[in-house]
Amino acid sequence: MTGASASIPPLTVDILLLFAIVAVALFLFVTEPVPIDITAIGVMVALIALEPWTRVDAATGVGGFSSSATVTVLAMFVLSEGIRQSGLINIIGGQIADRFGDSPFKQLLAVLGLSGGTAGFINNTPVVAIMIPMVLAISKQTGVSPSKLLMPVSFMAMLGGMLTLVGTSTSILASDVSARLIGHPFSMFEFTQLGLVVLLTGGVYLATVGPSLLPERIRIDEELIEEFEMTEYLTEVVVRGDSPFVGQTVYRSLESLDVDADIVQLVRNDRAFTEPLGPKEIREGDVLVLRTDRESLMTLVDAEGLDLAPDAEVTDEQLATETEAIDAETEQSLVEVVISPEASLIGETLETLNFRNRYDATVLAIRRGGRVIHARMDERHLRAGDTLLVQATEDTIRRLSNDRHFIVGGRLTRPDFRTRKIPIALGIVAAVVGLAAAGIAPILVTALGGIVAMVATGCVKPNEVYSAVDWGVIVLLAGLIPLGVSMERTGAAEWLASVVVASAGGFDAVIVLGLFYLFTALVTNVVSNNASVVLMIPVAVDTAEAIGADPFSFVLAVTFAASTAMLTPIGYQTNLMVYGPGGYKFTDFVRLGGPLQLLLTVVTTLEIVFFWGV
Structure with a gap:
């Protein structure tokens, strides 16, 4: 290691208070009881409210919204x-x-x-x-x-x-932080x-x-029905003449019953009806395709005058059938629909969204990573990356394809591409x-x-x-930028850097650089990549200056590490987006990403030293 080891300065009230704010923010980032952009706004408000200790006044606190990085x-x-x-x-x-x-x-x-x-x-x-x-x-x-x-x-x-x-937004934010701390923003290349x-x-x-x-x-x-393990959850029942369902609309028929069931299709005289199903009146002899579990099915059959249809096995082809109009525009299809990380409906439920009526589509199952959810779907809070098995018309599918909140699987072309x-x-x-x-x-x-x-x-x-x-990313950036400012003004970054220097115990600067890369990469896998940049770059710069190394090399190490969150599906937006469609388990990311993370730690560190020195 080059340079002298610095003594650790005393912990002040300002630093302790800022660390408390950071600890609460990190906890909220990991557990996500509220969206991370809301947490970032909370951090900004706390910094402004505690200005005498955080050194962030109102102008600095809201300055993230006008930052060149954010814009x-x-x-x-x-x-x-x-x-x-x-x-x-x-x-x-x-x-x-x-x-x-x-x-x-x-x-x-x-x-x-x-x-x-x-x-x-x-x-x-x-x-x-x-x-x-x-x-x-x-x-x-x-x-x-x-x-x-x-x-x-x-x-x-x-x-x-x-x-x-x-x-990536990470590089743009890192450039802004680098310009503020060492006067060296990133050029385009x-x-x-x-x-x-x-x-x-x-x-x-x-x-x-x-x-x-x-x-x-x-x-x-596999058919989508099999892929989403729907075989045991879709069945056909015949409405008897003595059923209380007779004369009721589809919407009213299940409204008062405490069962986890949906009517996804109604068949009458060999003609299939799907969305919008709610206003359809049920008649004797109608065949209903139900999405329900076995316990709820038995409750319905015993109490509601329904009989199991003979050979009641539902297939993709049966659900993807034409409706009353016998029109290509009303033909039903089964598709996978992924919820985008930027969707405003994250945290909502199918019930609070009134999804069926709002989108004229029926959700048959939800895949969250390797887990398929069938029970009480209407009560599940939707998450980014959830994959919905949806039954809908081509017109509805086109509307979902044009909606940036959704990613419709298997649809390569749209007629409205420019x-x-x-x-x-x-x-x-x-x-x-x-x-x-x-x-x-x-x-x-x-x-x-x-x-x-x-x-x-x-x-x-x-x-x-x-x-x-x-807008979630924009608010996240604006809310976190003042946190980096407070890290510098309170001396928190300098204190952490002195702890790193003291702990390094004579390690060569290249080893310290690699450790910063690895630690940042690990942190990024559980919190936002942009939060990692804001927290780690000030510490990296102070550490580099304390050991006589090039601060810019340390800035680059943190920047690259913050963009390689490969160990968890929650570490980066793109990982969340593929989590459901790929049917992955949480551990699959460690299996593929773990060795790559270690490989990149070595390669990136050595290449930074080769191109920029240390």
Whole structure:
């Protein structure tokens, strides 16, 4: 180790109070009793309210909303929306399915290349949102389980986001913190050479070692009914003449009964009726397809004048049938619908959302990772990454596909893609990146100009600008930025750095750099990546200065580590997005991500030393 070991300064009331705020925030980040962006606002309010000790006045506290990092991230969401609406990535996905469908290895390489390559220039979260339906469609065409592809897609999108400044909100925030602390913001391609090495390392690992480590959680040859373990939960009953159901609407028939059951289809004289089912009046002889468990089914049969239909076995084809109008527009389909991490309905239940009537769709099951939920679904609080098995018409499915709160599995194309705008959207993104890289204008200015250009050219409609932004991320950034300021002003960062220096016990600066990378990566797996950057960069900078190392190298180590949360599904948004569709267990992320996390710790640390020194 270079430099002298510093003595540990005394703990002041200011530092202790700030540590208490951080401890409460970390607890709330991990347990999530409220969304993490609300926790961030709570942190901001606490810092302002306790100004004499936290050194954060009102202007500094709300300054995160006007921070260049926050505004730039907001602008990048809109630019990413322009690419998404053009359908470019979906078109490439279709070509991958056609060209490499006969070779699982080539298919894996193509998918990894697409997710990693595109994430460097548009935000990696929408990249994965686009690629989930693409992977599910490819899987059905080629017979390769989506479990083998989706987690690698998420990991590559993370690593691809580190190719440029604008690939992820983490880098933009880190640049802002770095500029404030050491006067060195990131240029557009500041760390591209390191990002390429990291991306190639991850790509080789995922293409060679990855397939043997990832289990086949979802079998592609199964029908959706089997995949969601619905065989025991869907059955047909016949309405007898003495049933109290006769003369009642579907909506009223089950309303007063304390049973966990839904009527998902009504069959009358060989004609099937589905949504909207609520106002349909039940008649004698009607056949009802029920979603219920065995105990509730027996209660209904005994008390409500229903008989089990002979050979009552429900299939995908039976549920995906045409309704009364015998119209292609009213044909029912079964689809997987993933709840996006930015969805406003997270934390709600199907009941409070009035999901069935609001979306004209019936939820048959919920898959949360490797677990399938059937019982009391209406009472379950929805989470990001939940996969819903939905029965709906094509019109409803199109509406869900256009809603950024949902990712509809297996749907590669939409009729409303603005394919003629592809060259324009690409040109705008290239101009934003190029002008900032050439130093002609700051990225903040070029990105805002890109929003204007996207709207003026019709790549993004005016009413899509606000819906394109993940406001949870924006609020999270704005709420956490003053926490970093308080870490510096109170001396908390300096105190933690002195503890690190004292604990290092003469370790070489390269070892300390690697430990910072590893510790940040571990922290990021349980709290927000942006929170990790805000908390760790001030400590890393003070530690580097205390041991006579280059602070910028330590900033880079923390920045890259904060974008490689590969051990848990909750560590990064893209992991949550693939958790349900891949049917993964929590431990699957450790199985694939653990060795990669350690490999990247070594590779990233050595490459930082090689390119920038220490």
